[in-house]
Amino acid sequence: MQTIDIALSGLGNVGRNFLRILETKSDRLAADYDLALRVVAVADSSGFSVNMDGFDPHGLRLRKEAGGRVSDLPEYKPGVSLAEFLSLPGSCDFLLEASPVNLSDGEPGLGYVRAALGAGISCVLANKGPLVLAYHELHRLAAANGAGLAFSATVCGALPVINIGRRDLIAADISLLRGIFNSTSNFILDEMAGGRSYADALAEAQRRGIAETDPSLDVEGWDTANKLTILANSFLGVEMTLADVAVEGITAITAEQLTAERAQGNVIKLVAEAKQTGNGYQLSVAPMALPADDFLAGCDGWEMGVEIHSDLYGKMFHKIWEREPLPTAAAMLRDVVNLWSD
Numbered sequence: 001m002q003t004i005d006i007a008l009s010g011l012g013n014v015g016r017n018f019l020r021i022l023e024t025k026s027d028r029l030a031a032d033y034d035l036a037l038r039v040v041a042v043a044d045s046s047g048f049s050v051n052m053d054g055f056d057p058h059g060l061r062l063r064k065e066a067g068g069r070v071s072d073l074p075e076y077k078p079g080v081s082l083a084e085f086l087s088l089p090g091s092c093d094f095l096l097e098a099s100p101v102n103l104s105d106g107e108p109g110l111g112y113v114r115a116a117l118g119a120g121i122s123c124v125l126a127n128k129g130p131l132v133l134a135y136h137e138l139h140r141l142a143a144a145n146g147a148g149l150a151f152s153a154t155v156c157g158a159l160p161v162i163n164i165g166r167r168d169l170i171a172a173d174i175s176l177l178r179g180i181f182n183s184t185s186n187f188i189l190d191e192m193a194g195g196r197s198y199a200d201a202l203a204e205a206q207r208r209g210i211a212e213t214d215p216s217l218d219v220e221g222w223d224t225a226n227k228l229t230i231l232a233n234s235f236l237g238v239e240m241t242l243a244d245v246a247v248e249g250i251t252a253i254t255a256e257q258l259t260a261e262r263a264q265g266n267v268i269k270l271v272a273e274a275k276q277t278g279n280g281y282q283l284s285v286a287p288m289a290l291p292a293d294d295f296l297a298g299c300d301g302w303e304m305g306v307e308i309h310s311d312l313y314g315k316m317f318h319k320i321w322e323r324e325p326l327p328t329a330a331a332m333l334r335d336v337v338n339l340w341s342d
């Protein structure tokens with residue numbers, strides 16, 4: 001049996017669901033992969049704790065669900081940060097990054113990922129911020145230090161869009177990529193079309209743990225734009241930043257517009273598009289009225305989807321139904337096991 005030591009940054013909706021998976025799937029991981037995953041370090045907004053024998057995932061999750069803080073744990077290390085721990089080579093095998101998105105300076109996630117990669121510790125991200133701000137820097141750092149870097153949880157939750165793009169579209173020229181990448185805004189639009197208020201629908205997405213810590217990222221289109229930027233860099237073969245994406249969210253969409261479009265046989269969706277141009281891609285995020293039989297129009301409520309047109313692999317259509325953060329946490333597990341087995 002091989003033991004993988006993990007530092008877990010963020011014990012919110014995603015981090016707690018990762019702990020839940022360890023509670024329920026440890027026997028399966030041992031039987032299928034001969035692996036034991038041990039959480040040796042944790043951080044939340046209150047601080048950082050370390051236990052090299054491994055935290056009990058069940059007890060830790062229950063504590064957080066009851067409103068506890070990492071700084072209340074007996075293993076709390078006042079005055080020491082997770083970044084300092086990660087900068088020590090060999091302190092652990094993986095950093096799992098699930099702290100909030102910060103598009104200003106990427107912190108705290110970016111600092112944690114830089115520290116870990118610099119020390120040769122592999123990183124698995126659910127947090128898009130570090131990749132949006134420093135995609136190529138982090139890949140160079142990982143390569144220079146022999147560390148793995150995986151982020152299949154950052155786009156469309158557990159839908160393996162990034163894996164498909166990087167592994168299964170060898171030598172493809174992608175002429176068009178379009179998708180619905182944000183289930184909070186997709187759910188809100190669906191519910192508003194059914195007569196529910198915007199505020200009520202957003203509150204449900206927050207209650208289910210699907211909305212971003214700052215939900216303006218969802219409804220103003222930035223979460224979708226973050227994901228489009230990650231896809232552009234990870235498999236469209238271009239170096240693009242958030243500034244290259246024309247972004248419009250759903251906050252100006254009214255119930256009347258949704259009803260009027262529905263009467264015409266159309267559905268309004270928040271659509272991300274990467275269209276191939278002469279020497280690159282034009283990236284946009286905007287609400288669009290789509291014919292009801294369009295693939296993306298058929299991505300209802302809690303679904304997200306992506307459509308990829310290429311010269312070699314035809315037109316692909318993939319979608320997922322994800323109403324809770326458990327599948328996103330499972331995508332982080334998938335990345336850990338895949339990187340470890342590489």
Ligand SMILES: NC(=O)c1ccc[n+]([C@@H]2O[C@H](COP(=O)([O-])OP(=O)(O)OC[C@H]3O[C@@H](n4cnc5c(N)ncnc54)[C@H](OP(=O)(O)O)[C@@H]3O)[C@@H](O)[C@H]2O)c1
Nearest residue numbers: 010011012013014043044045098099101108126127213325
């Ligand atoms: N929820 C989803 O369905 C989903 C899907 C895909 C990707 N993601 C991404 O996953 C990440 C986490 O999402 P979430 O829904 O779990 O968010 P969340 O529920 O708001 O949890 C964020 C966690 O990060 C912790 N945190 C805040 N500052 C920190 C710091 N300085 N160091 C370490 N941890 C810190 C918070 O601490 P406290 O507990 O003390 O507040 C909290 O535990 C985000 O980047 C999000 O974009 C989420």
